[in-house]
Amino acid sequence: xxxxxxxxxxxxxxxxxxxxxxxxxxxxxxxxxxxxxxxxxxxxxxxxxxxxxxxxxxxxxxxxxxxxxxxxxxxxxxxxxxxxxxxxxxxxxxxxxxxxxxxxxxxxxxxxxxxxxxxxxxxxxxxxxxxxxxxxxxxxxxxxxxxxxxxxxxxxxxxxxxxxxxxxxxxxxxxxxxxxxxxxxxxxxxxxxxxxxxxxxxxxxxxxxxxxxxxxxxxxxxxxxxxxxxxxxxxxxxxxxxxxxxxxxxxxxxxxxxxxxxxxxxxxxxxxxxxxxxxxxxxxxxxxxxxxxxxxxxxxxxxxxxxxxxxxxxxxxxxxxxxxxxxxxxxxxxxxxxxxxxxxxxxxxxxx
Numbered sequence: 001x002x003x004x005x006x007x008x009x010x011x012x013x014x015x016x017x018x019x020x021x022x023x024x025x026x027x028x029x030x031x032x033x034x035x036x037x038x039x040x041x042x043x044x045x046x047x048x049x050x051x052x053x054x055x056x057x058x059x060x061x062x063x064x065x066x067x068x069x070x071x072x073x074x075x076x077x078x079x080x081x082x083x084x085x086x087x088x089x090x091x092x093x094x095x096x097x098x099x100x101x102x103x104x105x106x107x108x109x110x111x112x113x114x115x116x117x118x119x120x121x122x123x124x125x126x127x128x129x130x131x132x133x134x135x136x137x138x139x140x141x142x143x144x145x146x147x148x149x150x151x152x153x154x155x156x157x158x159x160x161x162x163x164x165x166x167x168x169x170x171x172x173x174x175x176x177x178x179x180x181x182x183x184x185x186x187x188x189x190x191x192x193x194x195x196x197x198x199x200x201x202x203x204x205x206x207x208x209x210x211x212x213x214x215x216x217x218x219x220x221x222x223x224x225x226x227x228x229x230x231x232x233x234x235x236x237x238x239x240x241x242x243x244x245x246x247x248x249x250x251x252x253x254x255x256x257x258x259x260x261x262x263x264x265x266x267x268x269x270x271x272x273x274x275x276x277x278x279x280x281x282x283x284x285x286x287x288x289x290x291x292x293x294x295x296x297x298x299x300x301x302x303x304x305x306x307x308x309x310x311x312x313x314x315x316x317x318x319x320x321x322x323x324x325x326x327x328x329x330x331x332x333x334x335x336x337x338x339x340x341x342x343x344x345x346x347x348x349x350x351x352x
Contacts, residue, residue: 004274005294009265012258012298015053016305021256022293024052025248026305027241028260030077030313035171035234037110037117038164043320044110044236046244047313049305050102050252056305059098063088063311074301077314086333089311094337099308104251105316105338106243108236108346109324114163115148116141116346117234121170121219122212123205129215146201148348154199158192165189169216171234172223183216235264242277242290243344249290256294260306265297316342 016024027048033039051059060075067085069075080089092098119140127134134140151159168181187210194206223233241259248255259265277290300306315330319338322331324347344350 004271004278006267006271008267008270008274008295009259009297010294012296012303015303016256016258017054018052023050023252023255024258024305025050025252025255026053026056026258026303026309027244028300028306028309028313029237029240029262030310030317031110032235032237032262033110035167035173037114037167037234037236039110042110043107043317043324044113044240045105045107045313045316045320046237046240047106047309047316048104048244048248049099049309049312050248050255051099051305051308053303053305056303056308059092060304060307062098063092075304075307075311077311080311081330083329083333086330089315090334090337093312093315093334093341097337099312103312103341104244104247105312105342106240106247106344106346107316107320107342108240109320109348110236111163112144112148112346112348113234113236113239114167115151116144117170118147118166118209119143119205122215123208125215125218126208126212143205145348147205150199150202154197154202155193156196156198158189158196162189162193167234170219170223183213183220186216187213237262237264239346240344242273245273245277245292246290247343249292254291254293256296257292258296258298258303258305260300260310261297270295312341320345320347 016026018024025048027046029044029046031041031044033041049056063080063085064070064075066088067080067082069079069085072079080086093103094100119134123143124134124140134143151162155162165181165186169183169186190206190210194203194210197203197206245257248257274291274295279289298306300310315334315338318328318330319335320342322328322335
């Protein structure tokens, strides 16, 4: 059993320094819209950099100089969208650069996450109750891929409203987007979709979803009572942070972690997260135990290491957006340097 301090995450007011203790790793995200997975910002990226603030300061100063970013007190990716800034960032991330061997990026397609969560939070819960493991042989993932790929053709105009309805049902809060979906209305939508479905692969999944009403009711109750814990919940950070921590531990061992402050990183959530990483839940896409020596949060304007993590996460996001069908000058400039740094892709095609 690993030691988990109930006071974690600690608030990091001072700059970090790699002294005699475990190394520092700074972590930040890009593309976060919380539980609103239907937001137009389609990719969530999470990046970790093995670097302390003292070292990061000099790296950031060089990037500022090359990109001609001299006025802003805090560095953001939007300041690096001109060619000279993109080249400076690409050089820092590429082999031989200032950040070479230090960066880990994980990414997720939010539209694919919706399909995955429909399987994980409903079908998998029902299967687990019956003693069926959908994770060990990849069944859960294949169901998500099938639903994501065949859903649009199988359901036509019903597909987008069904996804939006599930997000409304499963999220803890909903603001400015109409009334929250009820279990009764969601299952009425499922029934309608089943009888109007044009693809057998999707119809089979809809039939399975229609048997999960009790689990949907449990899901709604847990989110209303703010007890969604580590595994339920739609915020991509809940899904991606365990993946990032696993890769950090595999490469650097137990580290001192500095994460940009996020509302989800409460002491309760952090304790649940770290406990499950040391006592792996079967649903995690890795089997190894993972831990940290210390878990801290801080504001990016006080920590140059977090600002570098933000740049890396943003680079991972724009490159993944391009791989999923978009295109941009940012992606063209960054792809060669960034693609080797992406360790996990929660997309319908993880090889992309």
